[in-house]
Amino acid sequence: MELWGGRFRESSDQRLADFTRSIELDSALAEDDLVGSIAHVHGLAGAGLLTAAEATAIVAGLQDLRAEVAAGSIAWDPDLEDVHLNLEAALAVRIGPLAAKLHTGRSRNDQVATDLRLWARRAVTRLDESIVGMERALVGLAEREGEAILPGTTHIQPAQPILFGHHLLAYVEMLERDRGRLVDARRRFNVSPLGSGALAGAGYPLDRAATATELGFDGPSANSLDAVSDRDFVVEILAAVALGMVHLSRLAEELTWWSNPRFGFVRLSDAFSTGSSMMPNKKNPDPAELVRGRAGRVIGALAGMLAMLKGLPLAYQRDLQEDKAPLFESVATYAASLGILAGLLDDLGVDRARMRAAADEGFITATAVADELVRRGVSFRVAHQIVGRLVAEAEAAGTGLADLDDATFRDALAGCDDPAARALAGEPPTPRLLRAAAGVEAALASCDVVGGTAPTRVAAAIATARQRLGV
Numbered sequence: 001m002e003l004w005g006g007r008f009r010e011s012s013d014q015r016l017a018d019f020t021r022s023i024e025l026d027s028a029l030a031e032d033d034l035v036g037s038i039a040h041v042h043g044l045a046g047a048g049l050l051t052a053a054e055a056t057a058i059v060a061g062l063q064d065l066r067a068e069v070a071a072g073s074i075a076w077d078p079d080l081e082d083v084h085l086n087l088e089a090a091l092a093v094r095i096g097p098l099a100a101k102l103h104t105g106r107s108r109n110d111q112v113a114t115d116l117r118l119w120a121r122r123a124v125t126r127l128d129e130s131i132v133g134m135e136r137a138l139v140g141l142a143e144r145e146g147e148a149i150l151p152g153t154t155h156i157q158p159a160q161p162i163l164f165g166h167h168l169l170a171y172v173e174m175l176e177r178d179r180g181r182l183v184d185a186r187r188r189f190n191v192s193p194l195g196s197g198a199l200a201g202a203g204y205p206l207d208r209a210a211t212a213t214e215l216g217f218d219g220p221s222a223n224s225l226d227a228v229s230d231r232d233f234v235v236e237i238l239a240a241v242a243l244g245m246v247h248l249s250r251l252a253e254e255l256t257w258w259s260n261p262r263f264g265f266v267r268l269s270d271a272f273s274t275g276s277s278m279m280p281n282k283k284n285p286d287p288a289e290l291v292r293g294r295a296g297r298v299i300g301a302l303a304g305m306l307a308m309l310k311g312l313p314l315a316y317q318r319d320l321q322e323d324k325a326p327l328f329e330s331v332a333t334y335a336a337s338l339g340i341l342a343g344l345l346d347d348l349g350v351d352r353a354r355m356r357a358a359a360d361e362g363f364i365t366a367t368a369v370a371d372e373l374v375r376r377g378v379s380f381r382v383a384h385q386i387v388g389r390l391v392a393e394a395e396a397a398g399t400g401l402a403d404l405d406d407a408t409f410r411d412a413l414a415g416c417d418d419p420a421a422r423a424l425a426g427e428p429p430t431p432r433l434l435r436a437a438a439g440v441e442a443a444l445a446s447c448d449v450v451g452g453t454a455p456t457r458v459a460a461a462i463a464t465a466r467q468r469l470g471v
């Protein structure tokens with residue numbers, strides 16, 4: 001008969017045991033469960049429910065179990081439903097009937113809520129390290145190849161030249177926000193449900209603040225009903241992880257395009273590429289594709305968790321057991337994705353010449369030429385028209401903007417030299433000035449604002465990022 005089976009006359013159907021069991025998954029909570037139990041024993045002793053000798057004996061048994069869990073030598077019994085019942089039974093095997101006192105003033109409802117928060121805290125710490133690792137890889141690549149010039153795009157069309165380093169640092173910004181979201185989540189979830197009992201609060205004078213402190217929580221939860229049924233923290237972590245995966249997926253998408261020979265901007269190392277079972281020519285960016293694909297699964301985990309919660313009345317409902325699969329899987333997926341992409345970037349080859357050649361297509365310095373006209377006193381809308389005409393001329397002639405002849409520039413500039421503008425801007429626009437502005441390097445250098453792609457700005461941004469990451 002199960003630990004909860006006192007009122008039952010018949011034993012349970014095997015299908016019920018199979019259907020309700022969670023040990024396969026929640027054994028991952030074993031360390032947290034034991035740590036929580038040790039704090040609970042201290043709470044029980046403090047409330048006069050255990051003698052000092054009893055508390056010492058139970059804690060010793062729990063510590064032995066911790067060592068066994070760490071060594072991986074615990075044999076989980078599938079007939080014991082979950083990690084909580086397994087560990088309680090294992091404790092009884094080791095210390096005898098005294099183990100029956102452990103579950104005083106506690107329910108698996110506050111127990112699992114406590115365990116999962118402890119697990120989440122560890123997970124968030126590990127994820128932060130993985131995100132930092134990925135940021136280091138991005139910054140490392142930016143240092144190594146960041147001066148490469150890339151045709152920046154909007155609408156997937158050539159737009160303006162940017163430094164490759166600037167592009168990589170955009171991801172560093174995203175990843176820093178991803179770190180922040182996990183920190184925010186932790187701030188809210190780091191409270192202790194222990195002592196909430198099944199739903200109404202434990203029926204003994206447990207010092208919940210003391211057990212909270214012992215477990216590293218910021219304090220005890222304020223409402224027992226909320227404490228046992230709140231899984232906001234699972235949603236918040238999943239949301240942070242899903243958005244983090246979306247960011248990785250965007251980079252993964254870019255890597256798949258850039259490594260296509262048509263682009264040829266980057267080359268994945270053999271160590272991070274896969275071949276085809278049929279086509280001997282293939283070298284595929286599978287890790288990037290799998291990151292992109294798994295982002296979909298993590299988004300699904302978040303949606304599934306929200307859907308699971310939306311119909312639950314207070315307090316604990318067994319549905320909540322279903323929180324673990326999406327949380328565990330998503331956290332593992334995110335950590336693995338950060339790890340594989342960091343390795344891939346560390347090994348990434350960059351073809352600066354191919355990037356630079358692409359930057360010579362698509363008239364991507366047109367905006368810089370229009371900006372130069374504005375600096376010479378022309379209104380931006382008029383400048384836009386003039387340069388638009390120059391682009392059309394160059395396109396028709398099959399040349400770049402800087403290759404247009406003086407006559408074409410002068411025709412386009414007719415009427416631009418008005419005295420008021422000259423007073424404001426000095427030298428009027430000339431073909432020479434516009435040709436200079438049409439150079440890719442000049443266009444880059446002109447974006448010299450905070451957050452812009454001018455090389456000095458990017459160098460400073462890399463230095464700031466390095467400092468933040470301690471590299």
Ligand code: ARG
Binds near residue numbers: 082109318321322
């Ligand atoms: N395995 C359960 C879970 O993860 C533990 C709590 C079960 N509580 C209960 N009253 N059946 O949610």
